Amino acid sequence: MGTETGKRTRPWRLVALGAIGWGLFTAVVLHVVSSRNPVYDTLSSYTVTDRGEGMLAASVLSLAIGSLAVLGALQVAGVPLSRTTRLLLALWALGLAAAAIFPASYPEAPDPVSGEIHLYACLVAFCSLPGAAISLLEPLKGRPERVALVRAIRLTAGAFALFALSFVFVRLTEAGMEPFPEVSAAFPIGVMQRLLLVADVVLLLTLLSLAARLESAFDGRREFGRVAVQAGHAAGVQEHHVVVRGEVAGPFDQRGGHFAGVHRVEHDPLGAPEEA
Template sequence: MPGIRTRALLALGGIALAAALAVLGHLEVNDDLDPWSLTVSDFAVSDRGGVIDAAMAVLAAATAVLIPVLPRVGAGRPAEVLLAAWTAGLVVAALVPTNEPGAPMDTAAYLHRYASVVAFLALPLAGWLLARHQGRAAPWLRALALTSLAFAAAMVWSAYPGDRVLIGLAERLLILTEVGLLAVVAASCAAVTPVRGA
């Protein structure tokens, strides 16, 4: 099994690649798509199987590489389960498309939505739990976890009573914060000495 540092560095590389792909996915869309009012999923469905779907899959793989490291750095089982839920949510969201913007939601779109909700909530909760085991990174993880939950609340407000006002902006800020949280976890794991017996 690769060492903690190797896995953490692989995860960091995957996170960086996923971020680059997500940016590229926003540059290669038609001009009718507005990043302020449409979600990332709306962009992904316009380019089914394209770079945004690939970015989600790469981010899921980067997290999957990191999960086996957690017990070796002293993290508990709940954090592992939450990171696995984040990973599964990303995989489902990448594989199951949402509906086209403006179209009524079908079963696949609901599955995509709730897989995304699981992912968006699981990662900040995992980050909060992991903060106990990450030394100097703990304040960053707590701040990023709370910020993620605040952006998730903003997105929920926008989706329901807010008539989707700036939902795209809220989601992109949420994603940026969560990717940052995951990068802090990976970087912190790369610098950690393994716990004895793990």
């Protein structure tokens, strides 16, 4: 019997979906109860709010936990993760956690040191997640799952570019340079940042889906190998024999009574059992 699809990654996927979902739910509630303007106010400004204080940190920390669970799902699924991929996914999660622990500095609650840490933590996080996804493209070359990942990367890259432009426009407006106030109004930083957050969540969910789909594919290969060995014993083929030009067209050809896609079976002297 075949293995159940996604059985090993299921706990990781449930934790990831639960944590990411809770983080998004908390963020939505915060936007509802707070008097901040979501069009022009950044998410960081919600650390200083009349209602919902502390909800932003809880939301971001929940997203960080969900991101680590995504990394766990990819690892358990057997997805080929390089050291760079693991490091970048970890930096994304750690950047989110640092941004939650060290809030931005505002005149209502000035803390320059915390503000600097918050700024660079956000920068590291927003750059690390797409970088981790890009590092997966080469190992997934030729696989159909790569298409969805490329689309999610493009979405995140576009959203990041828009947010970066809006951030620069705000800085130039604060410096009193013309005509950037009008340009900044056309690219409101609050909207651009929320688009980036949505794109990052889409990328995370794409990675999570990738883990489930690749686990199923890898399990199919292992199942084929197991059935082939069992059928080989029944046909007089021993474990120290090798299958030549085998194709995963089907585990066993009932009509022909031989392996589907197998050209011939040869003896492997290196795999023969030793005689006393």
